């Protein structure tokens with residue numbers, strides 16, 4: 646029997662969601678980086694820098710960047726892991742992965758790029774010191790399955806970093822709603838010629854679990870300890886899960 650899930654505010658059959666998400670990222674891949682800078686007013690760079698600092702990747706570490714897209718975290722981790730380490734740049738979407746791989750190569754960062762679904766990771770148990778997923782979990786159909794896979798491929802003592810949109814603080818709600826539903830889709834139309842994908846972005850953020858719910862889900866998926874770091878008034882949160 647088929648179950649339903651959400652694609653933004655729409656209810657869709659579970660088996661339809663991945664194709665719809667693919668459509669969004671096929672459409673935005675070429676303009677993804679410029680849109681990220683414009684719509685977050687550069688803040689995504691600060692959130693990512695915080696994530697990289699919190700990850701504490703050391704020379705020689707093995708790191709898996711999931712839903713890595715255009716590769717911002719991959720690049721930073723590759724510099725920290727150094728020549729004795731290994732960082733995998735992975736994504737389910739070929740257009741995003743290719744755009745990211747080209748950018749990494751242009752920046753002199755040579756790492757493996759792999760097309761793979763976070764819900765069925767093609768890696769052995771206990772393989773990585775650090776796993777990251779930035780702004781990707783929200784788009785996954787079975788978040789529990791993906792988080793269980795992330796825990797499985799981490800070595801004991803390894804950590805998962807989930808950087809994702811979260812629940813904004815109450816006083817900011819009205820302004821944030823106006824920005825998300827009125828400004829963002831128009832910006833998407835103007836810059837990327839795609840209003841619908843940026844409307845999906847705003848809707849998918851509202852449907853994503855809040856910090857306490859995501860923390861509980863990560864624990865249920867095998868993480869022994871989870872720390873939550875709300876950033877920018879709760880616009881995003883970094884969840885760090887420890888595998889024991």
Ligand SMILES: C[S@@+](CC[C@H](N)C(=O)[O-])C[C@H]1O[C@@H](n2cnc3c(N)ncnc32)[C@H](O)[C@@H]1O
Nearest residue numbers: 712713714736737738741762763779780781784
């Ligand atoms: C908003 S982008 C984030 C890219 C990058 N991590 C960043 O922070 O700029 C979300 C990415 O999640 C990927 N994605 C969605 N579902 C996925 C899945 N099931 N497995 C792996 N990647 C997925 C999309 O293809 C897309 O590239």
